[in-house]
Amino acid sequence: MADGAIIDGADSTDAGVRRRDFIHIAALSLGGVGGLAALVPLIAQMSASDDVLAESSTEIDISAIAAGQAIKTIWRKQPVFVRNLTPAEVAAAQSVDATKLRDPQSLADRTKPGKANWLITMGVCTHLGCVPLGAGQGEVKGEFGGYFCPCHGSIYDTAARIRKGPAPKNLEVPPYVFSSDTVVKIG
Amino acid sequence: MSFPWANQYKPSNAFTSWLDEKLPLPRFVYNAIGGGYPVPRNLNYAWNFGVLAGFCLVLQIVTGVTLAMHYAANAGVAFDSVEHIMRDVNWGWLMRYGHANGASAFFVVVYIHIFRGFFYSSYKAPREMIWLLGVVIFLLMMATAFMGYVLPWGQMSFWGAKVITGLFSAIPLVGEPLQQWLLGGFAPDDAALNRFYALHFLLPFVIAGVIILHIWALHIPGSSNPTGIEIKTESDTVPFHPYYTAKDGFGLGIFLLIYCAVLFFFPNALGHPDNYIPANPLSTPAHIVPEWYFWPFYAILRAFTADFLFIPAKLMGVLAMFSAILVWFFLPWLDTSPVRSGHFRPLFRKFYWLLVIDVLVLGYCGGSPAETKYVLISQIGATYYFLHFLVILPIVSSIEKPQPLPFSITDHVLGTDAKTVAA
Structure with missing residues (x-):
């Protein structure tokens, strides 16, 4: 594997980046994007409807x-x-x-x-x-x-x-x- | 506040002991509004109005949920469904009059509660958070009351909705799209009525939540009192129950007498006859006014008739109206006097009563037609209103020489400590 630092064990801090940090950031980022995306219909439903x-x-x-x-x-x-x-x-x-x-x-x-x-x-x-x-x-x-x-x-x-x-x-x-x-x- | 002498909750039987281990709700209530909450012994009836406000919220939720079982939020039938409640639904008239007058009662009580806070400087450290949460509750109440007034879909409902959402159109650039987004159309209609109904149902429960925070924050320093000095010893306090449950109960009885007198003998005294005319988008009533509890702020809105610097008159009025309440958020830091109670602040006391008169005059102007003389008085009144908070209060705080404070609450109530001991 090319990027050994990330694939190493969960608590490895060889390259200053832990595998778990990456997972936390990725999961929270995706969750945040999803949460923001869910706001779009919630806000847009209040605008004037087609009729x-x-x-x-x-x-x-x-x-x-x-x-x-x-x-x-x-x-x-x-x-x-x-x-x-x-x-x-x-x-x-x-x-x-x-x-x-x-x-x-x-x-x-x-x-x-x-x-x-x-x-x-x-x-x-x-x-x-x-x-x-x-x-x-x-x-x-x-x-x-x-x-x-x-x-x-x-x-x-x-x-x-x-x-x-x-x-x-x-x-x-x-x-x-x-x-x-x-x-x-x-x- | 955990005063060391506070009574401790003791489960009285096997069931309450079991409950105390699994879910200590009785303990929570005992410590919050029972014998476990020590309160200054000298609270006067001005301290009655928090409990009354809580009662009003319960009254509004109970009558409101009842009305919701019969009301239809559709522009075509909303007006008729309200008349249906009044004429056909069993006791419907009582529920509706009780709810409409309950809103007025709620505001009467809350205004007295707020002005109690002004006089006794209840907003000062360590009680700033209670005050800030209180202002939030007041803003939520205003939003709830406004949306509730739209629901009967009479002329005042419709035009009130139009004018108030029109306030948002004053905001540069995003104003008009924002107004259309709020209304879900170009003018108030089904979409607006339905969302106002949904929010009118929701917000009282949000208010209930903030009230819990308000009381939570209150229990950390404990209640203030008319002398404004802090509790020193156990002799300064009595347990909330039975002393203040009894006193508040008596106050509640007086409140209910007045409330019922209005409800049964003058149920429409505080309403507008125009709201018994179904909403008509083509005809504005000659004299649009909000409900009485918004009049002082409405007068401030209308006081701005000319552009100021680069700000158009309309935006200026809107900013001033919202600022009139937002300025309360800064009150704990505008009034820098170390003395709380107005009883010991001779100069502050005079300006306090001037403010009361000013707000009453603004209220009178806000309820009057937009004629030159009322606008002129509103302009003077609005100027004084902001002067009071932003200029007079800080200056008075720094130049005033307060009268000597009593040594303790007990001292103030009973005379000297010597007498206390003798008693």
Whole structure:
């Protein structure tokens, strides 16, 4: 045998390495790797399951939404606001110097080209996830005429950008495309 | 603690002698909460609340396991199953009201227990480990209570779950994936409800385990007492049983009177009417508040409305809220005064009561709507809260001149040693 030091009797310390040390290290290492591998499914089982991920696109008919109106719809079990901005609201959003905002984005960044009046955002406050008011009829829109979150007082403007309060970001714009002039596919 | 004068366990018959050899459980109990545990003779009723907290845990486990036999953790039927418990299950209303109000009672008792610790500096050496384990128990209680409140799947349940898991989304980079992992989806739903149920069932038993460690750590130095001076002789102590089993039993009776008065006459006084509306992901209640026992910490969370340095307001609020409890872990080393009891610390005593008022004010603000004036008061209150622990306490400890301490516990209770001898 080439490596006599390891194959020698259990208590041999000829080369400073005992056969038993090798067995201990190998067994514990393999046990540790196995234990860590077992954590993978235990942790991964908590992530969103396939059926939850499957509900990830939805189509909306926007033909009935008049200027100044908004609807709430659902995508991924979360509310989405689809709002048809009035020309005054578009002008109000465009008149702001976007670079000075907390989350600097212009209205054009947040809408599709040629569809600046269609403001489609998640109805989820970026602070702690409440549904802001302002999309339903008669709801408070806040001092910037957009959305107002009643939970902790975040105020969004007519481009759904954060202007006041604790929320760090603008209302998120979900991925969407105009399938036609009157149908929007979210997700 | 093995005080040399502690009573020794003596098996009283052949069976207990046999048992003592095979599994000395009666001996263990005798030494832990029986005649074999010498306790300072001067404990006041503030020392009653540990036993009461233990009672509350048992109450919650018993009513909780009963409720679990009738509850269904599925977003489609959870709300209805709770109503089924209330209306159809025999005595179901008692179990549910007993459990919901039991949670409030548990927190009342534990808050008094904690503030007893603050006043008498029960966290100081050699009892730091008892204190640290206590803070762990409190954190576990908060997690358990939060997840339990989600289970009825009413509006407050749903939005509470959304807001609290939203706290984790404040963490940079990993926040959003972490929140989705915690919820098992993009918003609270079946997956979240089921795991909260599983953990809500598990955590009370984890709490019971940490309580065993808490009491184990307590028995090494023995209980503190209102004078804050250590036991010197046998005359400073009485055996736990029958003296404190009787005193705690009396306290338990008073506690049960108040608990039952709330349970039978005002069972919904501490709840929110909104939670009798089934969860609706499309409509946030106008005024989301957690249960009353989270209000002070919720006020601290909401106090941060502007970005601070490079930290966004949202993350700042979350960090502050968790720090408000984590700071307790450092208390044994922040309060450096060698004197324990607030009775002998005139300056500390004043700031102690200011802290009590501050926490009550924060609690009031946390339960109020997010209006400017309440946010402003919360900001002042939160600032003072951290000042108290991080600045005032260390300074007071170093400049304060404590009043003279009595020679011994017996001395304090009976006057001089001369009188003791005469007695």
